[in-house]
Amino acid sequence: MGFSYNNQILHAESVALTDLVESYGSPIYVYSRTDIENNWQEFDQAFGLHPHLVCYAVKANPNLAVLNVLAKIGAGFDIVSIGELERVLEAGGEAHKCVFSGVAKTAVEIRRALEVGVRCFNIESASELNKIESIAQSIGKQAPISIRVNPDVDAKTHPYISTGLKENKFGVDIDEALGLYQKAQDSKYLSVCGIDCHIGSQITEVSPFLDALDKVLILFEQLKKQDISISHLDLGGGVGIDYAGEQTIDIQNYINAIISKVGAMGEIEIIIEPGRAVVGNAGVFITKVEYLKQNSTHAFAIVDGAMNDLLRPSFYNAYHRVLTVDKNAIGIQSKWDIVGPVCETGDFLAKGRNLSLTEGDYLAVMSAGAYGFTMSSNYNSRTRVAEVMVSGNTHQLVRERESVQDLFAKEYLIK
Numbered sequence: 001m002g003f004s005y006n007n008q009i010l011h012a013e014s015v016a017l018t019d020l021v022e023s024y025g026s027p028i029y030v031y032s033r034t035d036i037e038n039n040w041q042e043f044d045q046a047f048g049l050h051p052h053l054v055c056y057a058v059k060a061n062p063n064l065a066v067l068n069v070l071a072k073i074g075a076g077f078d079i080v081s082i083g084e085l086e087r088v089l090e091a092g093g094e095a096h097k098c099v100f101s102g103v104a105k106t107a108v109e110i111r112r113a114l115e116v117g118v119r120c121f122n123i124e125s126a127s128e129l130n131k132i133e134s135i136a137q138s139i140g141k142q143a144p145i146s147i148r149v150n151p152d153v154d155a156k157t158h159p160y161i162s163t164g165l166k167e168n169k170f171g172v173d174i175d176e177a178l179g180l181y182q183k184a185q186d187s188k189y190l191s192v193c194g195i196d197c198h199i200g201s202q203i204t205e206v207s208p209f210l211d212a213l214d215k216v217l218i219l220f221e222q223l224k225k226q227d228i229s230i231s232h233l234d235l236g237g238g239v240g241i242d243y244a245g246e247q248t249i250d251i252q253n254y255i256n257a258i259i260s261k262v263g264a265m266g267e268i269e270i271i272i273e274p275g276r277a278v279v280g281n282a283g284v285f286i287t288k289v290e291y292l293k294q295n296s297t298h299a300f301a302i303v304d305g306a307m308n309d310l311l312r313p314s315f316y317n318a319y320h321r322v323l324t325v326d327k328n329a330i331g332i333q334s335k336w337d338i339v340g341p342v343c344e345t346g347d348f349l350a351k352g353r354n355l356s357l358t359e360g361d362y363l364a365v366m367s368a369g370a371y372g373f374t375m376s377s378n379y380n381s382r383t384r385v386a387e388v389m390v391s392g393n394t395h396q397l398v399r400e401r402e403s404v405q406d407l408f409a410k411e412y413l414i415k
């Protein structure tokens, strides 16, 4: 575990978080390199000898250092924009290990992805297939494609992060996919490589994944009958993590279950795209208690971090554990609402937490490595925070805190 107490002080690996705020200020995101590596490797090793590629979903945490750490241990990447593609390349990742997902790929993005040679485009509509075909033709290349099918299974997760139901905007209906594959098969500029699906995020049971896989395998068989050969199955990301003590998926069981279904079809390569499960519990958000304020019904700890830094609580009503960084400190015991400085009632990081607090204390908002910094904004003209990577007893700034000048560096006064 990357984050644990030592002498009552919360540490990231062997580094006290108190030392990190001294060096880098507050608020900050702190990541554990060892946790990131171990989490990715757990997926990778679970496959054993079965052909596979674990493509880290960049959107969960796109910091260059995070991508760099993963590239060094051989990760593939799931990208959803040209920005993510360029990040991966900058961080030493390989284009031929990138799968390109996303519902609205633009011509510029498609052209660039073809030029650098991504492994596969995950196609989300008939129009996108046409667009990719014509761009591939115009530059004399063949585009490798999978169709992202919508298997219409309930991932049993938050509605904002469920993607595999008919009412969601993602993918194409599985019955429609056959026609698209035939079209792709007949095109000189497209080469069919796989079938893709991604049913949602923060999924804590294996069964929705297996339900989706069953539907994918039916399509696989249908394609085989038509002599359309598929070299990989991409089962997307979505493996959930422990935020609040919930039961989560055992990775080895999950992979074993997939392999035993797919194995019956032969040695077909399996791609998975975990994001949250690689980085979520490998990062924390550290914030300082600026003010304590109690009224007749509520106790508020007003901190220097806010919804613009960590949106998940406001956006999805997500729960993050909150720990005091220094347990030696003696404070006021209460049920605190941890709220930020932003002028929105929805600006909270946590509610009703039993903590002993004093002004000046530091709090660690746990499990903040995924969909944390990456969803941050400058709302209320707040500068985006610094990010720090810890490895053993060393630490390194991996993104500078923005300055106030940075906030309007690309703006102009009226002419």
Ligand SMILES: *Cc1c(COP(=O)(O)O)cnc(C)c1O
Binding pocket: 057, 059, 060, 078, 101, 102, 198, 200, 201, 202, 236, 237, 238, 239, 273, 274, 275, 276, 277, 370
């Ligand atoms: C978001 C996303 C992922 C990663 O999801 P996690 O829940 O973070 O594992 C993988 N694939 C696609 C297509 C996505 O949109």
